[in-house]
Amino acid sequence: MTDRTCDVVIIGAGTAGLKAYKAATARGADTVIVERGPGGSTCTRVGCMPSKLLIAAARTAHQARHADTFGVRTGTVEIDVPAMWARVRRERDRFVASVLEDYHAIPDAHRLHGVARFDGADAVTVNGIRIVARGGIVIATGSTPIIPDSLDAVRDRVHTNETIFELDHLPRRMAVLGAGPLGLELAQAFARLGVKVSVFDPGETIGGLSDPQANDAAIRALGQEVDLHLGVEAEATPVEGGARLSWNGGAVEVDLILAATGRKPLLGDLDLDSTGLERDDHGTPLFEETTRRCGNSNIFIAGDANAWRPVLHEAARGGRIAGDVAAGGAAARKLPALAIAFTEPNLVQVGTDFGDLPDDARIGSAKVCDNGRATADGHDEGVVRLYADRDGTLIGATIVAPEGEHLGHLVALAIDRGTDAATFADQPWYHPTIEELLQSAARDLAGIED
Template structure:
C-alpha cells in the first residue's frame, strides 16, 4: 500500500455514518469547537430521504388521492372513470424521492472536504479507526451512527428479484397486481394499505396477532377493522414461500390457512442495527444481547468510554426526530468527554401513517391510574367530512390527572398526537387542557370526551365548559 494511503489522521471527534444522526453529531461537535472527521462509504443521503419517510409518504399521498376519488358519493358528487396509472404513480414517487435525496446530498456537500472521508471504518482500539483503504484515524472521542438495514429471513433469500424491502420497493416501475406483505409493523402497515388503495390485491401476513405495537385494545380493534376494509389480513400464521413462474407462491397455516400466488413479496420484518465490520471487540465496550454497545440514552455514552452512539444503530427509538436528538447529544458529549451532560429526552412519540394514522405516545395503561377514551364515529367535524371513525385513549396519573401517554387512531391523529405529546412533555393535566380554547367545529374537540372522563375520575373540579351538555358530535 502506498505510504500516503496509510497516513494517520487525527481529530477530536470522529463520526462513523452520514445519516441523520451522524450529520447531527458532526454538526454539534464542530459547533462546540471540536475538530471533526465524518466517515461514510457512499454519502448518498439519509434513510429518510432515500428509502424511508419521504418515498413512503409519496406513495401514501397517491393512495389518499385514489381513495378520495372513490369516496365522493356521500357528498352527492359522482366521479366516473377513475383510473390509476401505476407507471405514473411510481414515476412521481421516484422523481420526488430523488429530489429530496439530492437536496440532502447538497447539504452534505457543504461540509468541508477535509472533514468528509469516504470509506468504511472499523475499530482497532478504543480511540483508533482503520478505513478500508488503509488510512488510520486517531480520535479523542468516536460517535457510531451507522444506522440500520432491512432484515430478510434466510428462508426468503431464494426469492431474489421477487423479494422487496423498503429499500427496493420504490424502484418498481409500475404497481404490481398482487402483493404479499410480511410484517405488520409501521412499514408493513403503511405500504400494505397504500398499495391496496392504489388497486393492488394485497395480503398482509404476521405471525403475531397484534398490529403495529398498538397497546390499547379499543384502538387496536379500530385499526384492525380499518385495515381489513382495504386488504386481506392474516394474523397468527406461519408461512412458507417459494419462487413461482413470474412471482412468489405462499402457503400459510395457523390461525388460518391457505395458499396464493403473488407477483412480489414485501418483507417488512424489521431493520436491525448495522454492526457488521465495525470490529466492536476492539472498541472495549460492553454489548447487549443484540450486539449493540450498552449505552446511557440520556448521554448516548457507552459506559465510561469515549465512544458514543446515535440514531437507529442505538436500537432505542428508530425515528428521525429521535436520531437527530441522539446525534446532537452524542456530538456535544463527545466534545466534553470525560464530562457527559444528561439531556432531557423527548416524550416517546411515534406515528404510523396509515389512514387514519396510528400514534403512540408516552406511557401505557399499565402505568396509568385512570384512562379516558373518545370514539370518533359520531364526532361533529369528522362526520361533516365523512371521516368519522377511530378511537383514542388517554392515560393519566393520580392525583391530579396529569397526562402520561396516549394511543390513538382518529381523523387528523398525526396533529392531535403532536398536541398530546407536547402536553405530556410539559406535564399538563386533563383539567389544564380543557381550560384551553377549542374552536368549533374542529377535530380537536374530539379530545374533550376523553379529558372529561379523566377529570371525573380524579379528585379535582371539572373546569367550566361552555359546550358541556350539547348533543353528541356537536
C-alpha cells in the same frame, strides 16, 4: 500506518451523522466524518419521504373513488402508473439532493470516504489511516432491512423498502410480511392504487399497538382495505410468475412480497470487539439516553444504529446530542416518545406505552364516530386513549384517528409540560375539529361530565 488526531470522529453521514457533525463543529471541535456509501439519509432515500409520496398518490385515488359519498361524481379513476412512479422518484431525489448538499458542503479535509473500523476505544482506521479522537467517536451507521430466511426460495420476488420504490409497474396482487407501521403504510397505499394486498403477521396486533381497544379499532379500519392475516406464519413457495403464501387455513398467490419484518443496525464491519463495550444480545452497544454515551467510554451511538426509537426525529436529535456531548456539551433532557404510522386513520403512540402503564394508571377514551368533524368528513373508525398516573397527570396516549398525527404532537407537548387531564381538557378546543377528541378523552379521564 499514518496517524491523525482530531477531537471527534463521526461514522456515517445519514441524518444522525450529519447532525452530530454540525453539533460538534458548532462547539469548535475538529471533527472528521466517515461515510462508506454515497451519503444521504434512510428517510429521504428509502423511508419517510418516498413512502409519503406514494401514500399521497394513493390517498388522492382513494378520495376520488369515494367522492360520490358526498354527492360528487368524478367518473372512472385511472392510475397513470409511469407518471405516478416518476413523481415519487423525482420528488424523492430532490429530497436526497438537499441532504447531499449538506454532506458535500463539509470540507474535504474533514470528510473521508471508506470503511471505518475501531482500533481500540479511542481510534478508528480508515483507508490505512489511524484516527485518534480526543473527545469521542459517534457511531451513526444506520440500519438495514431484515429478510427472513424463510423467503430464500422466493427471493427473486421479495422487495424491501429499499427496493420497492424502484418498481416501474403495480403488481396485480402482493403480500406484505409484517403488520408494523411500515408494512401497514405501504399495504394500504398499494391497495388504494388498485393492488389486492394480503398482510401477514405472527402476532395479534398491528402497528405495534398494545392497547386492546386501539388495536381493535385499527384492525376494523384497515381490515376494510387490506386482507389481514394475524396470528399466522405464512410459508412461501415459488409458483410460475410469482409466489404462493400458505398458512393454516388458506393460501394465496402473489406477484411480489414486501418484507417489512424490521431492520437491524449496521454494525458488523466496525470491529466493536476491540472497544470493550457492553452490548445486548444482538450485539448493539448499550447507551444512556440523555448523552447517547456507551457505558463509561467516549463512544456514542445515535440514529437507527442504536435500534432505539428508529424514527427520523429521534435520529436527528440523537445525532445532535451525541455530537454535542462528544465535543464537551452537557446531557440533554428526556422527551416523550412519539411514533406515527401514516395510515388512514393514523396510528399514534405517545409517551408511556399501554403495556408499560402502572397498575394505578387512569385511562380516558373518545370514539371517532362521536366527533362531529370526523363524521362530517366521512370518518367513523377510531379511538383516542389518554393515559394518566394516579394523580391525573398525562403520561401517554394511543390514538387511532384521522389527522391523528396532529393530536399526537399536542399530547406529547402536554406530557412534556406535566399537564394534568383536567387542565388539558380546559383548553380552547375549537368546534368542530378533530382536536376535540382530545378534550373528550381528557374529560372522560378526569371524570368531567359533558
